[in-house]
Amino acid sequence: MPKVQIQKKSTWVDMTAFVDVSFLILSFFMLATKFKPPELVNIQNPKSVSSENVAEKDVFKVSFDKEGRCFISFSSDDEAKERIFNMLDVLNTQKGISLTKEEKTRFVSFSIGGIGVPFTQLKSLLALTDDEFKVFKQPGIPIKDTSNNQLTDWLNALLTGSGGRKPANVMLNGDNAAAYPEFKNILAAFKKNGVFSFKLITAMESVPAGTPLYKKQQGETTK
Amino acid sequence: MGADVDSGSHDHGKKGPGVKKQKKVAAKVDMTPMVDLGFLLITFFIFTTTMSSPKAFKLNVPDDTAKDEEQTEAKASGAFTILLSKDNHVYYYEGQLLPDGSNFKSTNYKELRKVILDKKGRTPEKDLVVIIKPNETSNYKNVVDVLDEMTIAEIKRYAMVDISDSESTLINITEGSAPAKP
Numbered sequence: 001m002p003k004v005q006i007q008k009k010s011t012w013v014d015m016t017a018f019v020d021v022s023f024l025i026l027s028f029f030m031l032a033t034k035f036k037p038p039e040l041v042n043i044q045n046p047k048s049v050s051s052e053n054v055a056e057k058d059v060f061k062v063s064f065d066k067e068g069r070c071f072i073s074f075s076s077d078d079e080a081k082e083r084i085f086n087m088l089d090v091l092n093t094q095k096g097i098s099l100t101k102e103e104k105t106r107f108v109s110f111s112i113g114g115i116g117v118p119f120t121q122l123k124s125l126l127a128l129t130d131d132e133f134k135v136f137k138q139p140g141i142p143i144k145d146t147s148n149n150q151l152t153d154w155l156n157a158l159l160t161g162s163g164g165r166k167p168a169n170v171m172l173n174g175d176n177a178a179a180y181p182e183f184k185n186i187l188a189a190f191k192k193n194g195v196f197s198f199k200l201i202t203a204m205e206s207v208p209a210g211t212p213l214y215k216k217q218q219g220e221t222t223k
Numbered sequence: 224m225g226a227d228v229d230s231g232s233h234d235h236g237k238k239g240p241g242v243k244k245q246k247k248v249a250a251k252v253d254m255t256p257m258v259d260l261g262f263l264l265i266t267f268f269i270f271t272t273t274m275s276s277p278k279a280f281k282l283n284v285p286d287d288t289a290k291d292e293e294q295t296e297a298k299a300s301g302a303f304t305i306l307l308s309k310d311n312h313v314y315y316y317e318g319q320l321l322p323d324g325s326n327f328k329s330t331n332y333k334e335l336r337k338v339i340l341d342k343k344g345r346t347p348e349k350d351l352v353v354i355i356k357p358n359e360t361s362n363y364k365n366v367v368d369v370l371d372e373m374t375i376a377e378i379k380r381y382a383m384v385d386i387s388d389s390e391s392t393l394i395n396i397t398e399g400s401a402p403a404k405p
Contacts, residue, residue, distance in 0.1 A: 012251065015254035016254065018254070018258055019261065022261040025265050026264050026265050046364040048367060048374070049371055049375055050278045050374070051278060052280075052281070053276060053278065054276065054277045054278065169279075171279070172282075174363040175363065177362050179360070180307070180360075180361045180362060180363065181359055191284065196285070196286060197281070198282045198284075199282070200279070200280040200281075200367060202367060202371075208375065213377055
């Protein structure tokens with residue numbers, strides 16, 4: 001009797017190629033990823049056509065959000081650290097807040113996220129642990145009152161501490177919905193200290209077609 | 224078959240008596256969990272990664288302590304004043320603001336570019352000065368947008384100035400009676 005052989009087809013699928021591809025993508029993302037720094041303040045930047053990348057070394061950043069709070073932060077490189085220590089030394093003598101060495105080190109680690117308290121609360125802020133700091137809602141540096149614009153004092157201490165040498169990158173990081181007077185007060189504090197050049201942090205936007213800038217850029221690329 | 228190591232295929236040969244049969248171990252490895260895990264990690268990295276890095280927009284402001292002669296030097300014919308108000312309202316006028324406010328016009332951010340380019344086309348380049356006056360209720364986004372328009376339209380001379388009382392009352396009147404479309 002002739003046997004009718006039913007060919008059994010294996011249900012086994014070879015996944016090797018699949019695995020290869022998926023791990024290739026995985027390694028790409030692992031290498032390409034740069035983790036967002038821990039931002040304590042939620043800020044939506046406005047858009048601009050600027051295409052210059054934001055520098056990361058020797059940064060002094062002033063952030064302001066839609067609630068009208070103002071924060072200062074520094075980058076985490078050695079140059080910025082040195083600036084912070086010098087600045088706090090100046091503040092110790094100017095404001096008499098007498099920060100210890102330990103508190104200064106805490107300031108350095110907190111300053112990456114942003115510091116936004118009046119001078120009177122600085123010491124109690126630096127007594128917080130890392131976890132407490134993350135959930136603590138800072139009131140912001142007082143800037144509304146022109147007679148008590150504390151950002152001016154911070155800037156003054158920063159520049160005095162570094163011997164008048166301005167940070168290479170002075171950045172303003174503002175929220176879309178932040179009110180204009182807030183921006184004006186911050187500019188006023190900078191102007192008072194002789195800083196006239198800033199970089200605004202913005203999201204990228206393409207140059208609209210047909211405008212003079214667009215034509216200029218087109219001209220440059222075809223040359 | 225790819226990475227599946229086929230180790231058992233040569234064991235079909237005859238073996239002498241007494242040779243214990245080796246247990247065949249399945250050499251095929253089920254890769255499904257590995258793929259699962261791989262894609263889980265991929266999704267994680269996709270979500271955490273920041274592809275569009277923020278850009279720096281350069282801004283230089285004038286020194287207020289220096290004498291502001293430049294502003295008075297600007298020819299009235301080449302001056303173009305943009306006033307920013309709440310809810311994305313924009314107003315503008317050319318030259319001097321007339322006492323009756325007849326050259327005070329309202330626009331929005333889409334039309335603003337046309338208006339600026341139109342003015343730029345009609346004015347000699349050395350005379351053209353754009354004055355930006357945000358009022359108390361305008362927001363940061365509006366200010367950056369207008370500064371960005373200056374870059375887009377390649378306006379060489381522009382300044383950010385505090386709004387005057389007559390201008391802010393004019394805005395209040397306009398917004399009180401017939402608010403412009405944003």
